[in-house]
Every structure is written in C-alpha cells, then in structure tokens.
Amino acid sequence: MRAGLLGIEELSRNDIDVILARSHDFQPPPQQPFKRFETLKGKTVVNLFFEASTRTRTSFEIAAKRLGADIISITATSSSVSKGESLVDTLNTLGAMRPDAIVMRHSASGAPHFLSRYLPIPIVNAGDGTHEHPTQALLDARTILDRRQSLEQLRIAIIGDIAHSRVARSNVYLLSKYSAQMVLCGPASLLPCELKSIAPGVELTTNMRQAIEGADVIMMLRVQLERQHESPIPANEYFQFYGLRPEHISLANQNVIVMHPGPINRGREISSEVADSQRSAILNQVENGIAVRMAVLERVLAPHTEAKAQ
C-alpha cells in the first residue's frame, strides 16, 4: 500500500509534476460540468477535522465524491478530545472501521506524522498546526501553472504571518524544488531568520514594497491571531504596513497573480479592491483545490490509475 501524503518537503519534483499533471486532467474545461469518475468506487475516505475548516473539508468531500468514493466527514472539536479520548484512541477507533484513507486536519504540528507511525491506514495531511498544508501548496502551484508556463525562475512574494503559516512552509518547500525565487515578508516578530535555511532560494524582508518589487506572484497569508502566544504587532499597524492595496500592484510585474489561501480578512491583510480585481486568482485557487485533491486521493488510493493516466 502506498503511503499517504504528509508534506511537500519529502516529495520529489517528479512526484509533484505527476500530481500537477494529473490534476490538470481533472480540471473541467471552462463552461463545462465536472466529469464524474468511478476510479475510487467502493473506497471509503474519512475526513477527520480536529480544527474548524469549511473550504478544505468541503473540497476533499467533493473531490472524493467525483472519484466515486464514499466519504464521511467528522469534525472532532478540540473539546471532545479534552473530554478524554486521546488522538491515538480516536484514530484507532476509526481505523477499526477500516476506511481506505484518512484525511486529517489538526492544530498540532506533526500530529499526522506521529499517527502515521502507528496506523496502517494512509493519512492525507489537510493541514497540521504551523507545519505543512501540502494540498494547498499543490493547488497554488496548479493555479500559477494555469497562467504561466513554468514555476521556474518565478519571483514569488509571500506576505504575512510567515512564522505561523503552514501554507508558507509548504509553498516554500514546493517552489524551492523548481528553483523559484521566494521573498518572505512580514513583521520582524513573525519572520524568523532561520527560514532562510529551510530551503534554497529564500529571501527575507520586513519591507512589503521591497517584497513586491518585480514579483510574478503575490501570496497573501491570513492573519492567524489564534496561533500566537502574544501580540506580535499592534493590530492597527498591520494593514498599514502589510495589507495589500492597489498601489502595491504597480510595483509588481505586469500580470502579477494575487493569491490568498482564504478565508480572506478584507481590510486586514488585503483590500477589497485587490481581492476582487482582475489580478486576483483567489476563486481559481478554490476551484483548483478540487482537481488537486482528486489527484492526491487517486494517488493514495488508486496509484495504478494514476500510472496508467501518464
């Protein structure tokens, strides 16, 4: 049985190429309805979310259904965990029902990695703490590739709360495999200097204009106050210094792509004018999420189909 998908860091460039190519097959042509597949007929996927999420959970549900799988979503709030059942017991209980894969989101970094050592069922990481969110990085790459020939040599600005962002980490791991240039930007307290060493091609700056200068892609991150132990920047300064506004767009390359993993905080990290502009690919990201997750589920649950498709 092939393993699940825990993170981007451990994937090879070839693995990523295969997933991105396969997700292209799953993208419906414009103005046409989605095709349905039977590839995963008879397979059961459990969507286990220990942290609130609407878009990622729904996206996995739709992806599984379009491949013919049965999917059950469980939202285990952290309160039910604190009622006593440990994570291991929860997963063992679900495991005893013999699903074919578990899609898991958890607020603790490494929770799926820890479990994958003890459970024989493949786990797809749908976001773990402040560590990785692999399907987000894959759908971001798919979205860029819909508009650009290649990820290579692109200049990509990632702006916001880098320290606590699993989206930033997964994107850095993915883009560095394509020798993209990445500029990570945020308030100093949210921009640990060690980030420069986690992957090649990373630059850091606290100056937003400098980050955007010449960028092909601007990825804005959600301000995640709930992940912070302290107030890293006065709230009223955030939009002033790190909010994306129309005047920034002219600093970037022509046809810059503006992205955001959502849900967006209008007026906090991004202005409505930019979010709703021609440059914004935010809704395409959501749409591509389904195709990418179909490719990932197929890879985990029906690797032979993926191989044949090549």
Added chain:
Amino acid sequence: MSGRLIIKNGRVVDPSQQLDAVLDLAIQDGVIRLCGRNIDASGSEVFDASDMVVAPGFIDMHVHLREPGFEYAETIESGSRAAAAGGFTSICCMPNTQPVNDSPTVTSYIIERARRHAIVNVYPIGAITKGSAGEELAQITSMTHAGIVAISDDGRPVMNARLVRRAMEFAKSLNIPLIEHCEDLHLSAGGDMHEGVESVRLGLHGIPRASEDVMVARDILLAELTGARYHVAHISSKNAVEMVAFAKSRGLAVTAEATPHHFALADRDMRPYDSNYKMKPPLREPQDVEAVTRGLASGAIDAVATDHAPHPGDEKMQEFERCPFGIIGLETAIPLTLERLLHPGLVSLTRFVSMFTEKPATILSLDKGTLKTGVAADVTIFDLNQPWTYDVNKSPSKSRNTPFQGKAFKGGAVATIVGGKMVWRRDDW
C-alpha cells in the same frame, strides 16, 4: 552482619585518593576494609573484576522518582532499581512530586519510604518556594534538618530574582547549594523544542537558548551577591557553559551538571515529532553539544546527571505539543558517557569516574564518592568494552520514555554495591 566480600583484580579508580591501579577491595560489615594487592580471600565471597573498573559508587544528583503523587510513572522503589541497574548507588530526587517536597513532612516521608523500599541511597532535594509556585519561600531550614541536601524548584524555575536572592541567603547559612533549572519562562512560553532551523522547519514553537542564558547570568550575579553555592542543572547552551567557566574563574562557588542526552544528541537528531526526544532544556544545536562536551572535558561542567524523568507511555503517545517534557536516563548514563567522552579520548578514566563520584559528592557535601577505608561500601563496577544493546523493555523503571531504545553500546555497569550489599548484577553478559 559479618559477610566479607572481596572484589578481585579490578582496576580500582578512585579520584578522591588519586588511585588507579589493579587491586583487590575488601568489604566487611558494610564498609570498605582494605584496598591492596593479593588480599586473602579464604572464607569470603569473591567477585572477579578482572578487566573491569572498580569505582566509588556513582551518584546521580538529578532524578525524578515521582513518589509521592505520580506512582503510576515511577516509585522510589522502581526508580532505585533502575538506578542500581545503571550503576548508581546514590540518587538525589527532585521535589516536584504531589505534594511538592516543600516541608519537613514530605521530606521525612520520602526518606522513610526510601529506607524501606529503595535499594540505593536516596537523598531528597527540597523546594525553593512553597509548592514550587515561585511566590514565597518553602520551609528550607526545617527541610534541611529533615535531610534535604539541596534546594531547587526544578521544572518550575523561580522567576522572581529577589526570592532567589533570599533563598540563596538561606542556602548559604545552611551550607547547601541552590540548584536552578535555568529557563526564563516568558522567553520559553509555548515552546516545545530548541528554537532554530529545525523548529522552524517542523513548525514547532521554539525555546530560545537565551531563555537558559539569561537565568544563568542572573543567578551567577546573585551567587556573587550572596556568596551562596549555586549549581546549574542540566546545562545545555554554549553561552551558559562559558558563563559558568567565567564564574569559576572569578572564584565563585558555581558548579554545573550536564545530562548525557545533551552531549549525545542535537536537535537535528530528533526523530520528527517523537516525544522521546522532548525534554527541557531541549536538545540544542551541534555547537552547543560540542560546548557541553568540552565543558565536561575541561571541568567547566563538574558532573554528569541524568535528569531521569519517567512518564508513562500514554502521556508520551500524544500530539508532540501535548506531551510532557523529559526522558528516563539512569541505565544509559554510563554507556553514553563512555561513548561520547571516554572512548574518543576526551576525558581520562579518572576524570570519567570523578564526574559521577567525587564531583557530585563535593557539590552536595555528601559523605560519598570515595573508597577510603572505613566508609560505607558503595561501589560501582563497570566494563569499558563489552558490546551490548539497550532494551528499555527490560528496565526496572515503570516508564519507557527514552530515545535510546535499541542503541548499541560499548561498555556499561556490571554490578552495583550499596552498603556492602550487591543490589544489582548484570546477568546477561
């Protein structure tokens, strides 16, 4: 009691007497009678220690026995058995039990339980503050009369410098050391591992080196102010080692211990999200490992101590950030120290023995750590070369939280003698 035991032909290494020679050691009525050549063994029990080292009983000045309060994790008895199986004849237990050892009642309870159930000597360490809450001083004087050998709020460092000053004044007047777990709790808040490239990569909250360093600096200055004996527990950062060396060069009564895991492992050696690598202070970077190793070689760091911290499996089988800090270490201390310090030639055998005997005995003013004639016969016999593999499932400890399961070692404890009685002997070599 008239049993006579002769330990034959061992390499007797006793730094307290500058002794290193192949000799026999005679023990009778629980005390060391004689150390010499060709002692007549007729009518005596004989232990053949050929090709082994015979040393004063090893002392671990930093363990957690979990009793009273957390007997599911360890008891005084099970912890003492793990100590014996690691070659330790004396252990000092930290006060973070339930209730905290902050009163003579708890101190006496521990001493009484140890007298009945422990197979090695147990010396309690008392709390600095009531409940180790860091707010008001514990009953330091009456605990000292009841038998504590040091004070510490291990695991819950005292953040209030004024309180530390007062505690040091008491400690000085009572001639006991103050042992600090050096961690500025504001700087380390929320942290699960050393702050560095690895923590950023794994998305885990970091504990910066500076959280240790600022406390070491503060306390050294307070030791200078008060003249107290100050001991840094489980030193792990390069800066802290340098500051302790500096304090020593100024003639201050500052000492330090290091744990085997802090000189055997760095943060990058951690199996990702495996809580058997989660402890405080955290595993730091290779440059810190190097500084701790060199500090032990130079004497800037005086002693090796394990910080044996048992936690049952279910507590460690959780999300990394929810797991408690700490690992067990009594049975892996000698082999890890052999591997990292003696075998590479960084320390002499005399210095190796001293780190486990004379040094901790001096720091704590214990009448231990020597094989002089007439003292209680606490003896550690160990081997330098025997290859073996550590299997935690055979441990007498009640807990299994170690990163060293299945590790291959060269050399380790062979027999442990406490008060003339052989309390443990390895049976599978």
